[in-house]
Amino acid sequence: xxxxxxxxxxxxxxxxxxxxxxxxxxxxxxxxxxxxxxxxxxxxxxxxxxxxxxxxxxxxxxxxxxxxxxxxxxxxxxxxxxxxxxxxxxxxxxxxxxxxxxxxxxxxxxxxxxxxxxxxxxxxxxxxxxxxxxxxxxxxxxxxxxxxxxxxxxxxxxxxxxxxxxxxxxxxxxxxxxxxxxxxxxxxxxxxxxxxxxxxxxxxxxxx
Amino acid sequence: xxxxxxxxxxxxxxxxxxxxxxxxxxxxxxxxxxxxxxxxxxxxxxxxxxxxxxxxxxxxxxxxxxxxxxxxxxxxxxxxxxxxxxxxxxxxxxxxxxxxxxxxxxxxxxxxxxxxxxxxxxxxxxxxxxxxxxxxxxxxxxxxxxxxxxxxxxxxxxxxxxxxxxxxxxxxxxxxxxxxxxxxxxxxxxxxxxxxxxxxxxxxxxxxxxxxxxxxxxxxxxxxxxxxxxxxxxxxxxxxxxxxxxxxxxxxxxxxxxxxxxxxxxxxxxxxxxxxxxxxxxxxxxxxxxxxxxxxxxxxxxxxxxxxxxxxxx
Numbered sequence: 001x002x003x004x005x006x007x008x009x010x011x012x013x014x015x016x017x018x019x020x021x022x023x024x025x026x027x028x029x030x031x032x033x034x035x036x037x038x039x040x041x042x043x044x045x046x047x048x049x050x051x052x053x054x055x056x057x058x059x060x061x062x063x064x065x066x067x068x069x070x071x072x073x074x075x076x077x078x079x080x081x082x083x084x085x086x087x088x089x090x091x092x093x094x095x096x097x098x099x100x101x102x103x104x105x106x107x108x109x110x111x112x113x114x115x116x117x118x119x120x121x122x123x124x125x126x127x128x129x130x131x132x133x134x135x136x137x138x139x140x141x142x143x144x145x146x147x148x149x150x151x152x153x154x155x156x157x158x159x160x161x162x163x164x165x166x167x168x169x170x171x172x173x174x175x176x177x178x179x180x181x182x183x184x185x186x187x188x189x190x191x192x193x194x195x196x197x198x199x200x201x202x203x204x205x206x207x208x
Numbered sequence: 209x210x211x212x213x214x215x216x217x218x219x220x221x222x223x224x225x226x227x228x229x230x231x232x233x234x235x236x237x238x239x240x241x242x243x244x245x246x247x248x249x250x251x252x253x254x255x256x257x258x259x260x261x262x263x264x265x266x267x268x269x270x271x272x273x274x275x276x277x278x279x280x281x282x283x284x285x286x287x288x289x290x291x292x293x294x295x296x297x298x299x300x301x302x303x304x305x306x307x308x309x310x311x312x313x314x315x316x317x318x319x320x321x322x323x324x325x326x327x328x329x330x331x332x333x334x335x336x337x338x339x340x341x342x343x344x345x346x347x348x349x350x351x352x353x354x355x356x357x358x359x360x361x362x363x364x365x366x367x368x369x370x371x372x373x374x375x376x377x378x379x380x381x382x383x384x385x386x387x388x389x390x391x392x393x394x395x396x397x398x399x400x401x402x403x404x405x406x407x408x409x410x411x412x413x414x415x416x417x418x419x420x421x422x423x424x425x426x427x428x429x430x431x432x433x434x435x436x437x438x439x440x441x442x443x444x445x446x447x448x449x450x451x452x453x454x455x456x457x458x459x460x461x462x463x464x465x466x467x468x469x470x471x472x473x474x475x476x477x478x479x480x481x482x483x484x485x486x487x488x489x490x491x492x493x494x495x496x497x498x499x500x501x502x503x504x505x506x507x508x509x510x511x512x513x514x515x516x517x518x519x520x521x522x
Contacts, residue, residue: 026282026283027283029282030278030279030283095272103270103271103272104267104270104271105270105271105293105294109293113293113294116288116290116293117272117275117276117279120285120287121279121283121285124283124284124285125283125285128283128284128285139286140285142290142318143288
């Protein structure tokens with residue numbers, strides 16, 4: 001990926017780090033407790049690498065709830081939030097206790113709803129802050145949730161990236177009080193990277 | 209041109225939308241309610257403007273509505289209520305009365321942030337789409353797919369497994385039994401003198417006889433045994449985890465039930481018997497499907513040759 005010079009990569013990492021840090025603060029209001037995000041990493045990836053990176057990054061090898069959500073605007077792509085094991089159930093208790101309501105839903109549907117909403121707000125908060133820093137607005141498609149074993153063929157079939165390359169932003173998050181760990185991946189399509197690099201260059205010029 | 213549109217024009221635009229649109233302020237009071245919402249809720253603008261949406265629709269709390277809307281106010285994200293998880297956020301009647309299996313409208317709902325000049329989220333805009341037709345089509349497609357899968361596995365006349373499905377299952381069971389060191393038995397059944405039934409009573413009678421035959425055999429099997437129609441008047445039986453001795457007990461029971469049964473078609477009554485050949489992997493380990501079928505077939509031939517209405521071992 002010729003456009004991703006080292007200086008640009010570091011700049012994007014820094015912008016993402018600031019954005020996600022702000023996102024964590026606002027997410028704490030909604031989810032309560034202490035949410036922690038690892039320092040995000042930025043790298044260029046090919047579609048074949050996407051599935052390997054996902055599989056290698058997720059430490060737990062059991063079933064994983066995968067939430068996919070597309071976003072679009074001046075920059076566009078897809079976010080994937082992976083919640084292994086019991087994260088979904090633990091999030092459900094978090095919501096019911098802090099939300100103070102007894103949902104009128106079957107327990108399986110409630111678990112999916114909580115996974116979807118928490119993913120929606122985490123993805124929205126992170127990308128929202130990033131787009132605000134770049135003075136743009138992005139919109140989101142409804143999220144979809146799937147449940148797969150990480151070593152299964154269906155997992156590999158499901159995550160099939162398009163295009164020659166993508167920009168990957170990756171972090172791990174944890175909600176310590178609720179024992180929830182998740183993995184967040186943002187894939188930016190190569191078709192929007194010219195715009196992104198131009199904005200990053202402007203940001204660098206303005207701040208150096 | 210856009211700047212010249214007056215507020216009444218915007219109101220007409222909002223009222224012309226073929227989806228529900230309403231706006232809430234931070235106190236969850238209704239500040240906008242479009243015509244679609246009036247028509248489907250039965251509540252006019254005058255009845256709802258300024259009122260708490262939770263008081264108007266108390267069930268919303270249990271659907272996690274306020275939790276998600278508060279997230280929109282706090283974080284400025286979009287919130288989604290999918291039909292797959294919620295069916296309907298609002299219990300409005302389905303609009304189509306021909307061609308509709310739902311009494312309640314199926315809905316997809318989006319909540320969008322509305323920001324003030326300063327960037328703060330002051331209001332939310334809730335959009336409700338009627339997706340009932342899409343859901344009906346999706347359900348029909350699923351049912352068609354399921355039926356197609358069934359049809360591809362089932363013999364249309366007798367409704368037992370068809371040849372292809374039986375042979376695939378036999379292959380899988382052979383492999384499984386070999387891995388686990390277990391024995392299975394395979395039998396081929398052929399109705400004796402079936403041609404006479406068709407010749408004397410007609411093909412419709414023959415078809416009914418096959419249906420009744422398959423039912424009778426199925427009723428005589430254990431619940432984990434499998435029957436398949438191999439072709440014409442020939443059927444196969446797969447007896448998992450069954451050695452020859454046990455297989456002979458099962459098959460003798462089947463043979464006896466058949467021999468004692470009276471088959472009926474219109475005013476005609478008649479009896480039928482079947483000859484059977486059986487092979488067990490206990491006696492013939494490591495053989496593939498084709499070889500086992502041939503052995504069972506040879507045993508069937510001997511059953512026919514030695515008087516019919518009997519069970520012969522390979």
